[in-house]
Amino acid sequence: MRSAIARIGEERYHSRHPFHRLLHGGGASRGQVQAWVLNRFYYQASIPLKDAALMSKSRDREFRREWRRRIDEHDGRGDNEGGIERWLVLAEAVGLDRAAVARHEGILPITRFAVDAYVQFVRERSLLEAVASSLTELFAPKIHEERIAGLLRHYDFANDRTVSYFQRRLEEAPGDVEFGLDYVLRNARSRAEQEACLAAVRFKTDLLWAQLDGLYHAYVEPAHPPPGAFVPGAP
Amino acid sequence: MRSAIARIGEERYHSRHPFHRLLHGGGASRGQVQAWVLNRFYYQASIPLKDAALMSKSRDREFRREWRRRIDEHDGRGDNEGGIERWLVLAEAVGLDRAAVARHEGILPITRFAVDAYVQFVRERSLLEAVASSLTELFAPKIHEERIAGLLRHYDFANDRTVSYFQRRLEEAPGDVEFGLDYVLRNARSRAEQEACLAAVRFKTDLLWAQLDGLYHAYVEPAHPPPGAFVPGAP
Numbered sequence: 526m527r528s529a530i531a532r533i534g535e536e537r538y539h540s541r542h543p544f545h546r547l548l549h550g551g552g553a554s555r556g557q558v559q560a561w562v563l564n565r566f567y568y569q570a571s572i573p574l575k576d577a578a579l580m581s582k583s584r585d586r587e588f589r590r591e592w593r594r595r596i597d598e599h600d601g602r603g604d605n606e607g608g609i610e611r612w613l614v615l616a617e618a619v620g621l622d623r624a625a626v627a628r629h630e631g632i633l634p635i636t637r638f639a640v641d642a643y644v645q646f647v648r649e650r651s652l653l654e655a656v657a658s659s660l661t662e663l664f665a666p667k668i669h670e671e672r673i674a675g676l677l678r679h680y681d682f683a684n685d686r687t688v689s690y691f692q693r694r695l696e697e698a699p700g701d702v703e704f705g706l707d708y709v710l711r712n713a714r715s716r717a718e719q720e721a722c723l724a725a726v727r728f729k730t731d732l733l734w735a736q737l738d739g740l741y742h743a744y745v746e747p748a749h750p751p752p753g754a755f756v757p758g759a760p
Numbered sequence: 761m762r763s764a765i766a767r768i769g770e771e772r773y774h775s776r777h778p779f780h781r782l783l784h785g786g787g788a789s790r791g792q793v794q795a796w797v798l799n800r801f802y803y804q805a806s807i808p809l810k811d812a813a814l815m816s817k818s819r820d821r822e823f824r825r826e827w828r829r830r831i832d833e834h835d836g837r838g839d840n841e842g843g844i845e846r847w848l849v850l851a852e853a854v855g856l857d858r859a860a861v862a863r864h865e866g867i868l869p870i871t872r873f874a875v876d877a878y879v880q881f882v883r884e885r886s887l888l889e890a891v892a893s894s895l896t897e898l899f900a901p902k903i904h905e906e907r908i909a910g911l912l913r914h915y916d917f918a919n920d921r922t923v924s925y926f927q928r929r930l931e932e933a934p935g936d937v938e939f940g941l942d943y944v945l946r947n948a949r950s951r952a953e954q955e956a957c958l959a960a961v962r963f964k965t966d967l968l969w970a971q972l973d974g975l976y977h978a979y980v981e982p983a984h985p986p987p988g989a990f991v992p993g994a995p
Binding site: 570571573574575576577578580581582583584586589590593596597600601602607609644648 | 805806808809810811812813815816817818819821824825828831832835836837842844879883
């Protein structure tokens with residue numbers, strides 16, 4: 526299982542997407558960075574909904590007490606302002622209007638479809654598949670490191686404060702994913718369950734990838750932003 | 761709305777159920793108390809699932825940060841052992857096996873149907889209806905006070921520690937329900953929305969009442985425990 530999951534990451538994780546190569550390599554324009562921050566925020570803001578739906582499937586109090594930490598990490602608790610707030614700091618830093626981003630104004634329909642499909646998957650599928658779909662976090666530290674380095678090197682807006690979302694995820698994600706991986710390895714016993722878990726990881730890589738397909742088609746030359754979507758530089 | 765909700769409480773809240781009159785008046789046998797504690801625990805243990813499902817419907821971070829307090833109150837956080845743990849303390853005090861209660865062994869099918877219907881209602885209905893269904897807490901302080909007084913007066917097992925679940929809810933529920941009521945009053949604007957909210961409160965009183973119907977039929981003379989259900993005094 527462990528190596529099958531790792532292979533999915535190597536073949537399908539969105540670190541390989543051309544939009545990310547553009548972004549991390551310094552080739553993205555200000556408008557492209559803005560479009561990415563705006564659209565990706567819909568994903569960030571939906572994560573607590575996904576995690577609450579997942580928690581609502583578990584009759585195990587210890588499991589819920591572990592999983593709710595993810596919600597706290599995004600929504601904030603106490604001194605921790607939370608990942609959603611940190612992403613809004615990034616949005617302001619790239620020149621977007623905070624309130625408009627918070628309302629998800631101008632996001633691509635593809636973004637909405639892909640992210641909503643994720644929340645719906647977690648609502649409808651088994652707890653085991655829902656947990657498995659979180660395991661793309663195994664692949665996240667590498668992309669976060671690349672991204673932090675790439676943004677700091679190439680873009681004026683990037684500094685310790687504005688990339689703090691990614692820095693913080695580097696600290697949080699390993700503990701989260703260790704629990705999730707352990708859960709999947711212990712509970713996916715039958716071949717059918719293991720296949721369902723691998724399919725859940727592939728599904729997750731699909732929805733991450735599709736978000737970047739949408740961005741690339743809409744904002745990389747020849748750019749084709751769909752009707753109603755964010756247009757860089759528009760008033 | 762406020763008075764329409766209050767009227768539902770007067771007419772339909774389970775404080776009026778004959779099983780509660782028996783329990784609070786000191787007329788319940790040890791076996792009847794045990795059956796109540798065992799069955800009611802399935803409801804208690806399902807509340808965080810219901811609240812997580814509800815949270816998963818809200819895109820408002822402030823709303824989620826408020827609502828998650830309910831999950832913490834039941835699952836425990838930090839120094840607070842949580843309502844589920846406090847209920848298990850009560851279960852042991854009335855002579856039940858803690859582990860069997862935690863596994864919900866021998867609960868009535870009616871209990872399961874009614875409680876599962878609640879979780880499903882919150883999953884499927886609008887956020888507004890889901891919040892409205894929580895408003896039976898408006899009627900809870902009175903029944904908790906009656907219950908604490910009745911249990912302490914009439915039953916040997918009852919003391920400050922074993923009735924701490926109810927004592928604690930007396931402190932927590934008013935803040936919870938104030939937020940929920942305010943939310944419903946602000947968001948149920950149309951006549952149709954208001955009717956849906958009142959129907960949600962009635963639905964909730966039905967499912968609370970049905971649980972006691974099940975207990976009464978199964979455990980009050982002439983007692984008819986269904987196949988597979990808890991039998992007082994059985995080995």
